[in-house]
Amino acid sequence: MTSREVARSPDGCQEPGEEASDAPADEVAGAYELAGAYELAGAYELHVNGTVRTVEDAWLGESLLYVLRERLGLSGAKNACEQGECGSCSVLLDDVVVCACCVLAVDAIGSHVETVEGVTERGVAADVQAALLAAGGVQCGFCTPGFVVAVYDLLRRRPDAGELEVREALSGNLCRCTGYGRILEAVRTVQEERSGAAV
């Protein structure tokens, strides 16, 4: 009898090769050892927030979220689920919103990655951030960076989105504190301000 059963592994971490495998946990762990815990990707470059960043000594299996947070010091994208369910790690990959937890970092080579830090730096979501704060859309704040990226992306694509469309577009971003009321209020505020400014 060994320590773990893969199918009901209580931590449920997505181990390399685990998802498709019915192998007992110790065999999976063995495979991992054979592959080598430190088989490295070699140095590679990522284009992040308009800058070329070099990633060294990284393991090939690292997610884009891990590399951003733990190797490049960009901890704005969050790790609420690391399963692509919560949107807290939302970043733009070649201008499309993705969950950074579900993208391998090495698959982002050659793409442009923009994080909440980049969006903030460019100032393109300053009104979204200000509206979230003014409306009371920030409590614990763990989901906030993901919402900033998602709202920024939604309103540049669909500036006049109606309430249901906004709700649908943001339904991939979980918030446990606010019940979304203040966040949706902030979106309405930005829509009004922008349409007013455009007149």
Add this chain to the structure above:
Amino acid sequence: MPRSSAPTVTRPRAGARLGAGVGADAARPDGVPKARGEFAFSSDLWMDGMLWGKTLRSPHVSARIVAVDPSPALAIPGVRAVVTAADVPGRPTYGLEVPDQPVFASEVVRYHGEPVAAVAADHPEAARAAARAIEVVYEPLEPVVDAERALEAPPLHPDGNLFRHLVIRHGDLEATGDVVVEGSYVVGMQDQAFMGPESGLAVPAEDGGIDLYVATQWLHVDRDQIAESLGMPPERVRLHLAGVGGAFGGREDVSLQIHLCLLALGTGRPVKMVYSRDESFFGHVHRHPAKMWFRHHATRGGDLVKVEARIVLDGGAYLSSSNAVVSNAACFAPGPYRVPNALIDAYAVRTNNPPCGAMRGFGAVQVCYGHEAQMDKLAAALGMDPVELRLRNALERFDRLVTGQVLTGAVPVRECIRAAMAHPLPPAPSPLDPPMARPGGAGLTADHADVRRGVGVAVSVKNVAYSEGFDDYATARVRLEVGVGGEPVATVVAATAEVGQGFVTLAQQIVREELGVAGVLLAPAGTTDIGSAGSSSASRQTWMSGGAIQLACAAIRRQLIARAAASWGCAESSLEWDAAEVVHEGTGERLGLAALLAHGAVEAEHEYHHRPTVPLDADGQGDAHLSVMVAAHRAVVDVDPGLGLVKVVQVATGQDVGRALNPTQVTGQIEGGIAQGIGLAVMEEIVLDEGRVKNPSFTDYLVPTTLDMPAVAATFVEEPEPDAPYGAKGVGEPPAISSGPAVLAAIRDATGMALTRAPVRPEDIALAGAAPLSVASGQPR
């Protein structure tokens, strides 16, 4: 007295003049960094040379541990340490009320996911591989997963299987009513599902002690439990609050704290640990599942005569805060109604299910599903309007709880009900509604012709702060000095855990209000420089830490008056405080803060204790609670009965807040609490199969999204609480209590079904009355 949100604010003294004192919509001090992604949460910490920790957890619900062999893990490159029960130098157990929970399981495991060992390695993947490589030989045992059965079963723990049996006997137990209704109700296991998973960074210190940066609700009680298990004096265990990504009760108990410290001390290196979402479901306690029976007696006129209840809470494998949860369940089992006679029989029981403890609403949530369903049943039996029945029996000030306690504070039950009912109802469902607005939402699954509308009401009551004789206090220190720019600056030192609720905002508002200074800094919360603030739970910090800050400021004002008296050579009694100045009543002379602080800083510390409470006696009687909070909710739902799909259309509420110190933040608490209430009513449940957790992920444990949350219409009922600073009650828990029962009532109204279980699952509606499905074939038996 009831007012809709955005109340006009008439506020005394200086804070209001600054525009950011008590009652204002002051901005969060941590808001900008949070919105920019720059705020450091506990999972964002990083240190040169740090290792990554990982926990090994039991795959069994109940088993004997025959052997643990860490050597295969230690053979993996980059692995620096493995710790097990044998490596715990001090007390091998911990616990909020009684230390009955092992730091690591040694001889037996009592629940699925119980920690058995932890490892530290250079890379998180190496740590995960190492945790898997530890060889543990288990001898599985038959688990006990039913609370009723556990009462009769052999002990699962040396402390036995009964955590607490509490009986409330109130009034004439033989009394009967003309009309009697009874019912049985079940509530499933809810998870706090805070967004920021458990995480922290432990750093070994030169003095042999440890610094732990961690997300928690109560720094000092964590520290004391860690110190006991490390066998260290508490002052060498220094806790620092790292950014907390939500809590809702789930961070009251120790999770990774002791493991992290053991790994850091064992390796001599900083160690970071971050739970995955799956592990988070195993790493903290949940809301107690409940099985409840109620019998309500009333006169023909609709006056409650007696409430009888039997409540069984499944506490899971370890005690946690079960004793206090079951006390709340018993005390508030009748709901916010005048009940002259009651017999409440309540149990909290140990089983091999995951441990349960604190979650927003803390015992009052479960019983609310029962007492509110009963009130509707009683109204039907009496042929009376359910709102009218509630208004008729509503508790008032100076009424008694079934514990015999006279309620001396504000109890605006009727006002809350009327405020909730006063909100306009949403338009009826229409064939012109976009399909996404129907039950099934984005799935576009309901046809308009099948949709039925229902409306339900529920009302709740819960205690604020800690009860039953607990010495509940909070400490704060305020320092007032001339800042670098020459302007006066106040600094607040408190160990109050900011978990998202916005206490940091209130702390600034209170100091601005009391001292008239615009600049208020908040020192980082920790255990090194200040005494306990108590827990950020039980809706208590506005009252408790708020009170400590308010009274520390009052002490500073007295010191400043003394300085002015010395400077003018007059009696202190001839001076008074006005805004940010000391005024001489006789001469009208004024001394401002700049002059008063020229001789140096002023500092004061206050330890705020609330009015003492007493333990319940053998009959469950006694003044066990400081005060109560009330809320009423009206829910409107659309249901497709054939598909079992529910869409919550609107929730309206009236909430007793005492006084709204920051209306925007109060609204945020109300909307967020209602979201969690709706979650428990229609979608959130940790599903267990013989004790095994089946859905530890956000894929399978569903929390409400933007598409699930309805519009919320909220009214603050502001009747100041006599004992509370500024008259403000806590506001966090009430919205999470009766919102769910109101939704359930609305679904009953739409479908005509009994629906005695929360959450309501689609099959509970769609297959009601159908033959039960055979699990194996999926076909009716």
